[in-house]
Amino acid sequence: MTGRRRTSSSPIRPRVPGSVPEKATPRVRTVLVSAGALVAVASIAVACGVVPGTTGGSGDDRVTVMTWAPDKTSATDKPGMPAMAQAYARWVNAHGGLNGRKLEVLTCNDHNDYVDAAKCARLAVKENAVAVVGSYSQYAGSFLSPLESAGIPYIGGYGLTDDEFKSVLSYPVNGGQPALLAGLGEELGRTCGRVALVRPDTVAGDELPLLLDAGLKAAHHASAADVRAAEDATALDDQARQALEEATADPRKKGCVVPALDERTGTFMDSFRRLSADYRPVRTASVLGSVDQSVIDSSGGGSGPYEDAYVTGWYPEASDPRWNEMKEVIKEQAFDDDRIDPADAGVQTTWIAYTVLKKVVESLGDGEVSARTIRIALDNGLKVDTGGLTPTLRWRFQDLTAVVDFPRLINSEVTFQIVRDGRLVAARKGFVNVSKTLESTDSE
Known part of the structure; x- marks a missing residue:
């Protein structure tokens, strides 16, 4: 709730035009290089309302993920979550990437709308995202089906809906x-x-x-x-x-x-x-x-x-020193971005979700990083230490709680x-x- 809320008087919200991925066409790639772009520009879809994300570089050796949340609606907005994801990508890429790979973050606005939530998920599939990370949406029933069909894991959702604790491709970091x-x-x-x-x-x-x-x-x-x-x-x-x-x-x-x-x-x-x-x-x-x-x-x-x-x-109070690393990243990469409030539970959840992603990619070493290998690593008992912000996270079957209505709840x-x-x-x-x-x- 701490993100800056913007309202729209019209139920039909304009889509934000923007860049297309570097790999989309030779013409676009030439324009980007000639403009001196140091990072690739994340894809956006006019129909989905996606806004430019952060990428790590121009090679094929990259890890592409998506983060989505509602923004500029008349209800709950969480613009700090995609903004935190972008800041994280800039930070991790400035320090060697994810185990040497560049992190590319695509972002999408679900507009607090079940149709747009599904569009965001389909765009993640289209752009070959290996995971959706640290996101917020109240329409899990709309976005989980496209992700499940493509085998894309959903890591660290906000925990807003029951479905996030039921899908076998959901890896929650908190108890929602x-x-x-x-x-x-x-x-x-x-x-x-x-x-x-x-x-x-x-x-x-x-x-x-x-x-x-x-x-x-x-x-x-x-x-x-x-x-x-x-x-x-x-x-x-x-x-x-x-x-x-x-x-x-x-x-x-x-x-x-x-x-x-x-x-x-x-x-x-x-x-x-x-x-x-x-x-x-x-x-x-x-x-x-x-x-x-x-x-x-x-x-x-x-x-x-x-x-x-x-x-x-879910987490320690915002003044706890265990948040210091996140605050340093925000200071270094998003000092003037007022969308990112380090005390916001959504921003904190996105930080923890990307901590999980980083640990997963590092565990894969020089091997393939894909939606499939990420799922295998998580399902086979990878432990994630979040520096005390949560208990140690692990998603094996035996780590699940005995809560029938929320079978994927581990924390x-x-x-x-x-x-x-x-x-x-x-x-x-x-x-x-x-x-x-x-x-x-x-x-x-």
């Missing part, structure tokens, strides 16, 4: 929304009175109450009130009022309001802050992606509505953070495993 909501439910069940969840009225949003309730149930707490909001709503007074009424219905214990609206969380909190004076005090709580340090700062810091709020994340650990004096800090040391709580959702 399931782990965040289940973990938050566990925490709130121990501290809150009545709980109200405010979530998008979408297919993906329909899963959130079930997951939060699983955590609440694990803490022997009643289910949360389910407050729905249109994904593109510009005012959320009705939802704020409903959430406050639900959370304050029991005077015996302070209630909790959980906005899980990603970029729309700020819109909700504007309404919540105005209306909350008419109700007894409640506590707020959310998940990383809907709340981060920049959101807390802009809402008043220590005097704002997030003070004492619980926030569940069910979350972090608990809390807002103290306007700063997002660790509420507990280390990771907390929520796999048992997630298993309880199977019987719902």
